[in-house]
Amino acid sequence: MSMKISKFDIKYETELLESLEWNEEKLKQLLDYINSVVNDETLISPNDIIVNVKNNYSDQTGEILKKIFLEISIMSNLHITKEGNYEN
Helix, strand or coil: CCCCCCCCHHHHHHHHHHHCCCCCHHHHHHHHHHHHHCCCCCCCCHHHHHHHHHHHHHHHHHHHHHHHHHHHHHCCCCCCCCCCCCCC
């Protein structure tokens, strides 16, 4: 199953653009990168993706991506409960 990330909630899109100094080309590059790693045959952990984004874009961009991943995991019920058990 392939996933295409092309449009975020307007709030996240605005936050990402701001973290990228309003450079729409950088936003496109970031989204292309995320799409490539999400759809790659090799699994890459969200933490590794965030570190790579921080290294190649900015710490702020990485933190926004972390919020997005957390929201996706909660919406998909793939998070850890207070008891330390994984929900799914």
